[in-house]
Amino acid sequence: MPVHTGIYRKTASFAAVFLVFGFFCGAACAKERAVPAAAAYQKANVILIILDALRPERLGCYTPSQDTSPHIDALAQRGVVFTNAFSQSHLTLPSVTSLFTSLYPFVHQTRHIFRDSVPEQAYTLAEVLRLQGYQTAWFGYLRDPHSGSAPGLLKGFEEGVEIRPERIFQWIEQNGEKPFFIAVHSYATHEKDFIGNQFENKIFARIPKSFLQKVEDARVNGWQGFQSDLRNKREGLYDFLGKDWIEQNWDLLMEPYSAERYKELMYRAPQSQQKLYMLEAVTGGLEKAFASYGEEATQGFLGFLDSALFDFDQNYMAGLHALLEKKGLDQNTVIVITADHGNEFFEHGRLGHLGPLFDESIHIPLIFHLPGHQESVVINDLAQSIDIFPTLLDLLGVPIPSQVQGISLAGVMADSPGANRHDYVYGQSVGGLLYIRSRQWKLILPGESLCYGTDTGAQLFDLTRDPQEKINLIAKKTRVAAKLRKKLRDRFGLCNDKKLFARPGN
Numbered sequence: 001m002p003v004h005t006g007i008y009r010k011t012a013s014f015a016a017v018f019l020v021f022g023f024f025c026g027a028a029c030a031k032e033r034a035v036p037a038a039a040a041y042q043k044a045n046v047i048l049i050i051l052d053a054l055r056p057e058r059l060g061c062y063t064p065s066q067d068t069s070p071h072i073d074a075l076a077q078r079g080v081v082f083t084n085a086f087s088q089s090h091l092t093l094p095s096v097t098s099l100f101t102s103l104y105p106f107v108h109q110t111r112h113i114f115r116d117s118v119p120e121q122a123y124t125l126a127e128v129l130r131l132q133g134y135q136t137a138w139f140g141y142l143r144d145p146h147s148g149s150a151p152g153l154l155k156g157f158e159e160g161v162e163i164r165p166e167r168i169f170q171w172i173e174q175n176g177e178k179p180f181f182i183a184v185h186s187y188a189t190h191e192k193d194f195i196g197n198q199f200e201n202k203i204f205a206r207i208p209k210s211f212l213q214k215v216e217d218a219r220v221n222g223w224q225g226f227q228s229d230l231r232n233k234r235e236g237l238y239d240f241l242g243k244d245w246i247e248q249n250w251d252l253l254m255e256p257y258s259a260e261r262y263k264e265l266m267y268r269a270p271q272s273q274q275k276l277y278m279l280e281a282v283t284g285g286l287e288k289a290f291a292s293y294g295e296e297a298t299q300g301f302l303g304f305l306d307s308a309l310f311d312f313d314q315n316y317m318a319g320l321h322a323l324l325e326k327k328g329l330d331q332n333t334v335i336v337i338t339a340d341h342g343n344e345f346f347e348h349g350r351l352g353h354l355g356p357l358f359d360e361s362i363h364i365p366l367i368f369h370l371p372g373h374q375e376s377v378v379i380n381d382l383a384q385s386i387d388i389f390p391t392l393l394d395l396l397g398v399p400i401p402s403q404v405q406g407i408s409l410a411g412v413m414a415d416s417p418g419a420n421r422h423d424y425v426y427g428q429s430v431g432g433l434l435y436i437r438s439r440q441w442k443l444i445l446p447g448e449s450l451c452y453g454t455d456t457g458a459q460l461f462d463l464t465r466d467p468q469e470k471i472n473l474i475a476k477k478t479r480v481a482a483k484l485r486k487k488l489r490d491r492f493g494l495c496n497d498k499k500l501f502a503r504p505g506n
């Protein structure tokens, strides 16, 4: 069984955090777990791949008609595919923090960029593996405030490296002799990265030219809005974008939009804030424009996404696969492929993942490629991002720190009779919405509603009859809503700390 042990010295101080938030370790923490062939994975290497905002159905291993991910599918063929996995939030920072710490967002409270940091007392997966003698490296965007430059998120990684396939391959070439843990966080599948890009692959060739023109037009309109903001609020933007930067680049900023000028300005932007603002400018207008294009926009958007996914599969996964085989590491490397959260494709009228916690924003792929495993196992049990941390430690035979709020899925993978299984999964949005979800029911509600027993802003869905989450049953199924509300409140003691969900003005 996995051991909840005192060997991790931070654990004692972190217990205080749980007490503050009224968290009490429930039955799930105390049960014995079945561990399938843990010995087989001791000192195995681990590669964790996070594809930002990728919904499971874009992958061939979830949707056989998709020809977007042949190399990921090949890995899934020899491993475990979870069909009901959910992230703990809908935006990168809180989601990735949950993934790396195995803590719910209402516990780690790392939600807002440029403001929050990962709790110092919390162990990250990288720290735990580092303590076990693993070499650790993280590949992503080092200046990204949602991830690479988020304070505390890369704790335990000996190296942070700007993401490029050849850098990952080179690192493995140089360090593959001893056990390693690498995490790869790619934005290839995030719309801000791929919209408007030109891909040279078979999937991109299928996007109608008329739609490509519309995307270009929307980028131009978005840029014009940005220029108008600059003209009208020039001094008002000094604080945010920097007076010197605005003045030094004024002429270029006022030029008509072109991909080359945009690239040049991104290159000249010294700070993440300026990059983010310009990204928003060229992509922010797309949502509005796309909404009026209807089905054409959805299909066109998915064409871009699938092209980007195929590109990643070819550029990263094919090379990784070949390298691991060449070095004989394929028999000793566990690979996890997941996303930090999902994305809305207009199901509720929006594009992106800023909205409420509908399934499209939190349903994620979760694939464990296990060395020596010769078949594909598909598991429909509920799973969460925060389970990745304890599951990996369990598979490696490494003690699990007591801060961990996820469960090891190793027992479920082995279908052990005593395996821990989720009845519910949980999460929180950056705006304070909470969700509790079983296989059948889902309740989304503001923290205030949870603690003050009102239904204001609450939504209840019967997912077996209404998987699209269109019919709010909060007024009809009051008993179900009350049970879920109680479960959420009591399990985590969320209303014990008044500061967490105080009424406005308190």
Ligand SMILES: [Zn+2]
Pocket (backbone or CB within 6 Å): 052, 053, 091, 092, 093, 340, 341
């Ligand atoms: Zn993200």
